[in-house]
Amino acid sequence: MNSLVTPIKRETLVVIGNGMVGHHCVEQLIAHGALAHYQIHVFGEEHQRAYDRVHLSEYFGGRDAESLALCEADFYAVSGVHLHLGMQVQEIDRERKEIVTTQGRIPYDCLVLATGSYPFVPPIPGAEGNSRLVYRTLSDLDSIRAAARTARRGVVVGGGLLGLEAANALKSLGLEAHVVEFAPRLMPVQLDADGGEALRQRIEALGVGVHLSRATQEIVPGDEYAYRMNFQDGEFLETDLIVFSAGIRPQDALGRSAGLDIAPRGGVVVDNTCRTSDPCIFAIGECASWNGSIFGLVAPGYTMARNVALQLAGKPYEPFTGADMSTKLKLLGVDVGSIGDAHAATPGAKSYRFIDEATSSYRRLVVSPDGKRVIGAVLVGDNSYYDTLLQYAQNGIKLPQDPSSLILPLSDGAPILGADALPDTATICSCHNVNKGAICCQVDQGCTDLGELKAATKAGTGCGGCSALLKQVFEHELSARGVAVDKSLCEHFAHTRQELYGIVRVEGIQTFEELLAKHGRGHVGCDICKPAVGSILASCWNQPITDPLLIPLQDTNDTFMANMQKNGTYSIVPRIAGGEITPDKLIALGEVAKKYDLYTKITGGQRIDLFGAQLHQLPDIWGELIEAGFETGHAYGKSLRTVKSCVGSTWCRYGVQDSVGMALYLENRYKGLRSPHKIKFAVSGCTRECAEAQSKDVGVIATDKGWNLYVAGNGGMRPRHAELFATDLDDETLVRYIDRFLMFYVRTADKLQRTSVWRESLEGGLHYLKDVIINDSLGLAAELESQMQLVVDRYECEWANALNDPEKLKRFRTFVNDGRGDPDIHFVKERGQRRPATHSELHLIPVTEEAL
Amino acid sequence: MSQTTTALIQTEPTHAVTWRALCHRRDLVANSGVVAWLDGYQVALFHLPQVDDHEKVFAIENKDPKSGANVIGRGIVGTLKGELVVASPLYKQHFRLKDGACLEYPEQRLRVWPARLQGDTVEIGLDS
Numbered sequence: 017m018n019s020l021v022t023p024i025k026r027e028t029l030v031v032i033g034n035g036m037v038g039h040h041c042v043e044q045l046i047a048h049g050a051l052a053h054y055q056i057h058v059f060g061e062e063h064q065r066a067y068d069r070v071h072l073s074e075y076f077g078g079r080d081a082e083s084l085a086l087c088e089a090d091f092y093a094v095s096g097v098h099l100h101l102g103m104q105v106q107e108i109d110r111e112r113k114e115i116v117t118t119q120g121r122i123p124y125d126c127l128v129l130a131t132g133s134y135p136f137v138p139p140i141p142g143a144e145g146n147s148r149l150v151y152r153t154l155s156d157l158d159s160i161r162a163a164a165r166t167a168r169r170g171v172v173v174g175g176g177l178l179g180l181e182a183a184n185a186l187k188s189l190g191l192e193a194h195v196v197e198f199a200p201r202l203m204p205v206q207l208d209a210d211g212g213e214a215l216r217q218r219i220e221a222l223g224v225g226v227h228l229s230r231a232t233q234e235i236v237p238g239d240e241y242a243y244r245m246n247f248q249d250g251e252f253l254e255t256d257l258i259v260f261s262a263g264i265r266p267q268d269a270l271g272r273s274a275g276l277d278i279a280p281r282g283g284v285v286v287d288n289t290c291r292t293s294d295p296c297i298f299a300i301g302e303c304a305s306w307n308g309s310i311f312g313l314v315a316p317g318y319t320m321a322r323n324v325a326l327q328l329a330g331k332p333y334e335p336f337t338g339a340d341m342s343t344k345l346k347l348l349g350v351d352v353g354s355i356g357d358a359h360a361a362t363p364g365a366k367s368y369r370f371i372d373e374a375t376s377s378y379r380r381l382v383v384s385p386d387g388k389r390v391i392g393a394v395l396v397g398d399n400s401y402y403d404t405l406l407q408y409a410q411n412g413i414k415l416p417q418d419p420s421s422l423i424l425p426l427s428d429g430a431p432i433l434g435a436d437a438l439p440d441t442a443t444i445c446s447c448h449n450v451n452k453g454a455i456c457c458q459v460d461q462g463c464t465d466l467g468e469l470k471a472a473t474k475a476g477t478g479c480g481g482c483s484a485l486l487k488q489v490f491e492h493e494l495s496a497r498g499v500a501v502d503k504s505l506c507e508h509f510a511h512t513r514q515e516l517y518g519i520v521r522v523e524g525i526q527t528f529e530e531l532l533a534k535h536g537r538g539h540v541g542c543d544i545c546k547p548a549v550g551s552i553l554a555s556c557w558n559q560p561i562t563d564p565l566l567i568p569l570q571d572t573n574d575t576f577m578a579n580m581q582k583n584g585t586y587s588i589v590p591r592i593a594g595g596e597i598t599p600d601k602l603i604a605l606g607e608v609a610k611k612y613d614l615y616t617k618i619t620g621g622q623r624i625d626l627f628g629a630q631l632h633q634l635p636d637i638w639g640e641l642i643e644a645g646f647e648t649g650h651a652y653g654k655s656l657r658t659v660k661s662c663v664g665s666t667w668c669r670y671g672v673q674d675s676v677g678m679a680l681y682l683e684n685r686y687k688g689l690r691s692p693h694k695i696k697f698a699v700s701g702c703t704r705e706c707a708e709a710q711s712k713d714v715g716v717i718a719t720d721k722g723w724n725l726y727v728a729g730n731g732g733m734r735p736r737h738a739e740l741f742a743t744d745l746d747d748e749t750l751v752r753y754i755d756r757f758l759m760f761y762v763r764t765a766d767k768l769q770r771t772s773v774w775r776e777s778l779e780g781g782l783h784y785l786k787d788v789i790i791n792d793s794l795g796l797a798a799e800l801e802s803q804m805q806l807v808v809d810r811y812e813c814e815w816a817n818a819l820n821d822p823e824k825l826k827r828f829r830t831f832v833n834d835g836r837g838d839p840d841i842h843f844v845k846e847r848g849q850r851r852p853a854t855h856s857e858l859h860l861i862p863v864t865e866e867a868l
Numbered sequence: 869m870s871q872t873t874t875a876l877i878q879t880e881p882t883h884a885v886t887w888r889a890l891c892h893r894r895d896l897v898a899n900s901g902v903v904a905w906l907d908g909y910q911v912a913l914f915h916l917p918q919v920d921d922h923e924k925v926f927a928i929e930n931k932d933p934k935s936g937a938n939v940i941g942r943g944i945v946g947t948l949k950g951e952l953v954v955a956s957p958l959y960k961q962h963f964r965l966k967d968g969a970c971l972e973y974p975e976q977r978l979r980v981w982p983a984r985l986q987g988d989t990v991e992i993g994l995d996s
Contacts, residue, residue: 507948507949538947540899540919540946542944542955543944564898567897568899568944569944572942573957575942580957584938831903831904831905831910832895833890833891833895834904838938840937
């Protein structure tokens with residue numbers, strides 16, 4: 017009997033282009049089982065596999081090529097797809113159905129063009145080298161970075177979406193950035209005149225120069241900078257580098273030379289099935305022209321990719337009938353949104369506008385002639401309105417009685433379109449075409465975790481713009497099914513840290529027992545809620561953490577006011593404010609370290625860490641340290657650690673302010689402040705930034721007029737640059753802003769949340785934070801300041817407090833019934849100091865040589 | 869065993885034990901732990917003045933099996949799903965106070981001793 021299985025000869029499918037759209041197409045082909053019908057070859061011109069171009073500017077913010085990649089390195093190989101990187105396809109031979117590369121010919125049965133686009137550079141005499149950079153690929157960014165090394169100022173030609181992204185990139189490279197736009201406003205495609213004006217004001221406030229209605233005639237050598245750009249009206253601008261971002265052109269050269277139909281304005285012509293004039297060849301993304309239009313956004317490209325993948329997999333598909341070009345962006349930190357008919361081009365369309373000149377915010381709502389539906393919108397300054405407006409526009413939801421309420425400030429009680437009002441067909445994630453129905457379906461199947469939901473549906477994993485809405489819909493659907501959305505701290509408190517903070521403050525609660533009795537469950541608590549509540553009580557009332565009622569709440573480090581190391585011994589870090597120390601104190605530290613044989617190391621925060629003390633030695637050691645004028649450094653606490661500083665104007669020829677003096681003041685003001693996580697500061701005396709303030713929770717950098725304040729940076733596992741918060745502050749204002757910032761953080765952050773993560777979780781972002789801290793938009797400033805003052809006034813060195821109280825010292829005994837030390841602690845000598853013995857060294861140590 | 873006016877015997881010994889005084893009540897720290905020396909053993913003592921309306925003392929081995937360091941007595945006491953536990957201060961795994969079982973890693977187990985308060989004396993039960 018013959019085998020029932022007939023080997024199927026698989027056809028060959030070639031995908032040209034490994035950008036976001038080409039990659040998505042392959043992903044979709046794999047997901048829909050197309051590998052059963054085709055062996056797939058993918059050609060990418062770049063050497064890097066597909067990466068996230070939407071977040072390209074983060075390449076200058078610390079992300080590397082690998083972290084921008086859209087898939088794991090072995091994704092193609094594991095899936096059985098042949099990926100050819102760094103290989104340009106030179107020709108499509110349609111007669112022989114072969115593609116031609118430098119490595120030879122490959123036959124195809126089906127071909128997908130996903131070659132994307134290239135940046136358009138207007139022909140300007142003198143544009144070459146560093147005056148003719150572009151912003152599209154990772155290698156373009158490498159060129160920009162190289163050019164920026166010796167540059168002070170950079171210009172972007174083009175004030176559209178990508179141009180502003182490029183300006184942000186220049187700014188993050190430390191250049192003075194300028195944008196030159198031919199049109200009379202920024203983002204002319206997406207914004208109307210008033211919107212463009214609001215955006216200009218905001219961007220100029222960030223220190224980016226904006227030059228509108230300027231056409232560059234020629235580029236010549238400059239006087240003060242490398243180049244001079246001469247404009248049409250006799251004006252000029254000098255710069256060290258020029259990035260062109262004046263629009264994109266479809267990369268249609270292969271289609272053109274192969275004789276495929278090309279649209280008058282460029283792009284390979286495709287129909288509703290994304291087929292070109294050759295039925296064996298498809299084109300998707302920015303190289304394709306549908307109905308005379310090129311779609312320069314990722315979402316329509318993904319829609320085309322899905323369309324083609326489903327066809328090739330032999331599955332039902334929906335025809336491509338154009339795309340919604342609505343966009344929500346954060347450009348240079350400014351929210352910009354544009355929906356549908358933003359310019360009110362529809363005959364008879366009516367508009368509602370909201371303009372706030374004080375904060376340069378602008379919102380426009382465009383409604384249909386009958387006044388019943390939203391057909392377009394423009395947002396500048398606050399995108400929190402975007403999701404609701406987009407749902408109104410996309411789903412034809414009937415407008416409320418007073419349509420203007422949709423764009424008026426939210427505090428006026430605007431009707432928010434709840435997740436329940438959305439139909440199942442409402443698109444939540446447009447990048448991956450996930451609608452509300454698909455989310456409900458996952459919830460019905462038992463999904464209760466947002467991460468799982470994202471993995472299952474891919475929703476929120478494209479541009480990420482839908483994250484907030486996705487979370488809202490997900491949580492709504494969970495609660496609609498009676499699933500409690502659990503935000504509890506632990507099994508003893510059904511509250512978040514923020515809620516507990518509010519309760520403690522409002523009810524004036526002073527102890528854990530009281531809080532547990534009134535608002536918790538059980539009589540004991542656990543190792544999650546005890547330290548969290550201990551920290552809240554300390555933040556609010558700043559009673560000594562050595563109080564008997566507070567002691568059992570603390571982690572061992574807080575309890576014994578030292579840092580436990582792997583062998584159970586402790587390290588000790590006295591405060592050395594600002595890193596400034598007298599020789600006498602340095603000698604005293606050395607003497608103590610020598611006397612107790614403590615391993616000594618300089619920390620990253622300009623202090624000295626003494627390791628290897630046993631529990632019962634801590635009071636003696638601290639007695640001597642306090643005698644020598646030291647106080648506790650809180651290295652053990654979730655609290656202010658150090659304020660690092662450079663020597664500043666006192667010694668340094670470049671210094672413009674006394675950074676050490678300011679660091680000392682700040683460290684002494686905030687020492688002892690308990691917070692959701694540790695806090696680090698730094699103060700630099702000039703823009704050279706030797707104190708590395710931009711990597712701290714609070715960074716202060718001197719200017720000739722005062723201080724620039726940076727917030728919410730950190731090093732560690734996930735480094736984040738601090739963001740510029742306010743500029744040229746006088747001493748008093750600086751301290752006032754830091755008071756408010758820290759207390760607002762203490763008040764609203766989650767347990768063990770650093771300022772960076774907290775800041776990223778703030779809806780409304782940096783702008784919102786500035787509103788609260790600088791403009792006092794919540795009316796909280798005075799309260800925050802007085803709360804901080806209370807903490808400052810109640811400061812007391814915890815070690816001095818403990819040493820004065822024999823009752824408290826009782827705890828510092830290795831054994832309560834015996835005076836000996838821990839006999840299991842062993843040290844060996846290394847580089848002239850002792851360190852814990854490793855497991856393998858242990859049996860070599862005779863019992864009689866205990867290092868005590 | 870009967871409850872005295874001041875304390876309840878914490879862990880009912882299942883076999884005959886000899887009670888031995890280990891330290892004084894004032895050596896204990898309420899809702900927290902201290903460590904006592906017992907002929908070469910290190911015993912962590914946790915004092916809970918009010919659990920289910922009773923005063924209790926637990927005695928549990930001080931050596932953390934994961935790190936090999938003698939630190940259990942410096943952990944935080946709490947309840948997890950109704951069971952009294954101590955969290956190791958180094959790697960935060962939880963041990964049940966009543967029998968020393970580790971909730972996260974079954975292969976880690978701490979020795980426990982019967983313990984009680986006799987007036988102001990903390991006593992520990994040793995196999996006779």
